[in-house]
Amino acid sequence: MxxxxxxxxxxxxxxxxxxxxxxxxxxxxxxxxxxxxxxxxxxxxxxxxxxxxxxxxxxxxxxxxxxxxxxxxxxxxxxxxxxxxxxxxxxxxxxxxxxxxxxxxxxxxxxxxxxxxxxxxxxxxxxxxxxxxxxxxxxxxxxSPDPSHLLEEPFTMRGLRRLHEAVLGRRLLPDTFRRAMLSGLAATGELFAEGRGRPAELYRRA
Amino acid sequence: MxxxxxxxxxxxxxxxxxxxxxxxxxxxxxxxxxxxxxxxxxxxxxxxxxxxxxxxxxxxxxxxxxxxxxxxxxxxxxxxxxxxxxxxxxxxxxxxxxxxxxxxxxxxxxxxxxxxxxxxxxxxxxxxxxxxxxxxxxxxxxxSPDPSHLLEEPFTMRGLRRLHEAVLGRRLLPDTFRRAMLSGLAATGELFAEGRGRPAELYRRA
DNA sequence: TGAATAGTGTCTTTGAGACAATATCAT
DNA sequence: ATGATATTGTCTCAAAGACACTATTCA
CATH class of the missing domain: 3.90.79.10 (Nucleoside Triphosphate Pyrophosphohydrolase)
Incomplete structure (x- = not known):
């Protein structure tokens, strides 16, 4: 230089x-x-x-x-x-x-x-x-879904939503959030059961 | 220092x-x-x-x-x-x-x-x-309408649209543009006639 | 079965985009 | 009247927001 x-x-x-x-x-x-x-x-x-x-x-x-x-x-x-x-x-x-x-x-x-x-x-x-x-x-x-890759793949929609709620500092409606994120996700077809309730599908980033 | x-x-x-x-x-x-x-x-x-x-x-x-x-x-x-x-x-x-x-x-x-x-x-x-x-x-x-104050007030909707078209480098639809900008404008009530056609209303920034 | 969680259907509202119709003026 | 320009009506489409419903599992 x-x-x-x-x-x-x-x-x-x-x-x-x-x-x-x-x-x-x-x-x-x-x-x-x-x-x-x-x-x-x-x-x-x-x-x-x-x-x-x-x-x-x-x-x-x-x-x-x-x-x-x-x-x-x-x-x-x-x-x-x-x-x-x-x-x-x-x-x-x-x-x-x-x-x-x-x-x-x-x-x-x-x-x-x-x-x-x-x-x-x-x-x-x-x-x-x-x-x-x-x-x-x-x-x-x-x-877009978890642009900073904080979550390990694959993850559930609920996990992704909890993350976004933490980042944004406010609650998000599950259905609205799902539809907003789906275009940026790829479903794996696998399921993940945690406690009671219907098992959640697992996703990766698209 | x-x-x-x-x-x-x-x-x-x-x-x-x-x-x-x-x-x-x-x-x-x-x-x-x-x-x-x-x-x-x-x-x-x-x-x-x-x-x-x-x-x-x-x-x-x-x-x-x-x-x-x-x-x-x-x-x-x-x-x-x-x-x-x-x-x-x-x-x-x-x-x-x-x-x-x-x-x-x-x-x-x-x-x-x-x-x-x-x-x-x-x-x-x-x-x-x-x-x-x-x-x-x-x-x-x-x-928003002319945020950098390039236009002298008051101006017509057509003048504002010509300016935005120049900045963005593409044509804009007159009616869509008008409706998108109206919320940021204040109508003066005055009219401005330029050649033929119905005179245009004059606006200021809101 | 009932509680809990996951996911979908659908209604409403809003706004962009686009086309058509109406309004007002000069000639 | 006719052409030109300004403005409004309205249709379609898409997306957000919200509520209700269905689906699947565990206790």
């Missing part, structure tokens, strides 16, 4: 960070993964500064692996938070990212899963980043 | 630029404002590096005023383009922005309005930025 070519050395540059809101569903609620450096710091999202030659998505992935022990992640860009005084360490822009992962892959003693409806105070503008991420994920779950 | 505090001085930093796609409607087509430094350079979007303490939106506004003579602009953030080799001068990220302005306010000998359907080759990834901007603007014009 050619550094210090004409036009680039004249400007002071900002530090560019990435911060990622990792969302999941745990105990029937949409949760965000938070961590804190020490026991008394406020909660924060995992983030890091971008290294030279690194893509933003790779920086976000690296931060999650190193700081939260999370792998197999594919962060997506949300928004740049650029208030000059947002970070008291200096001029730092944060490119917010988000991703959605199964809660099982977030098991670590370094992190805590917190329902997005009960957020504690977060550093800087991290609460705003969570709000952006929640909007993006809820939008995706309105239109 | 506190510079060189712990943790910030250790990392080489990228140059952060803003590039803005200014869209408008001219001669019945959605156009983007392009400029070039010299006569033989390829076409480009107006952009600049972000100055210390400056917000991205202010940098974009400054670039448009200085390089294209455009004022009264309110750029909105689209996406960060961060390929490490996207700019041959070095490590440069570009935060893409867009805005929509009346063609009359873009009159300048430094710029050219080009229909987005007939883009010439652009520098770097500027064609991709234009594509992002076109998607955003078309999405906004699908749902």
């Amino acid at each position: 050619a550094q210090h070519v004409h036009g680039l050395e004249d400007y002071p540059r900002p530090s560019v960070a990435v911060d990622t809101a990792v969302l999941t569903v745990a105990e029937g609620a949409l949760c965000v993964m938070l961590l804190r450096e020490t026991g008394k710091d406020p909660w924060r999202l995992p983030g890091t500064f971008v290294h030279p030659g690194e893509r933003l998505v790779d920086a976000a992935t690296r931060a999650l692996r190193e700081k939260a022990g999370v792998s197999s992640i594919h962060p997506r860009q949300l928004h740049v938070f650029d208030a000059p005084d947002r970070d008291d360490r200096g001029w730092v822009m944060s490119v917010a990212h988000y991703d959605v992962l199964p809660a099982a892959s977030l098991a670590s003693d370094r992190v805590r899963l917190v329902p997005v409806a009960e957020l504690p105070p977060l550093v800087y503008d991290h609460a705003e980043i969570v709000a952006f991420a929640v909007d993006a994920v809820r939008g995706a779950y309105r239109g | 506190a510079q060189h505090v712990h943790g910030l001085e250790d990392y080489p930093r990228p140059s952060v630029a803003v590039d803005t796609a200014v869209l408008t409607v001219a001669e019945g087509a959605l156009c983007v404002m392009l400029l070039r430094e010299t006569g033989k350079d390829p076409w480009r979007l107006p952009g600049t590096f972000v100055h210390p303490g400056e917000r991205l939106v202010d940098a974009a506004t400054r670039a448009l005023r200085e390089k294209a003579g455009v004022s009264s602009i309110h750029p909105r953030q689209l996406h960060v383009f961060d390929a490490p080799d996207r700019d041959d001068r070095g490590w440069v990220m570009s935060v893409a922005h867009y805005d929509v302005l009346p063609a009359a306010s873009l009159a300048s000998d430094r710029v050219r309005l080009v229909p987005v359907a007939e883009l010439p080759p652009l520098v770097y990834d500027h064609a991709e930025i234009v594509a992002f901007a076109v998607d955003a603007v078309r999405g906004a014009y699908r749902g």
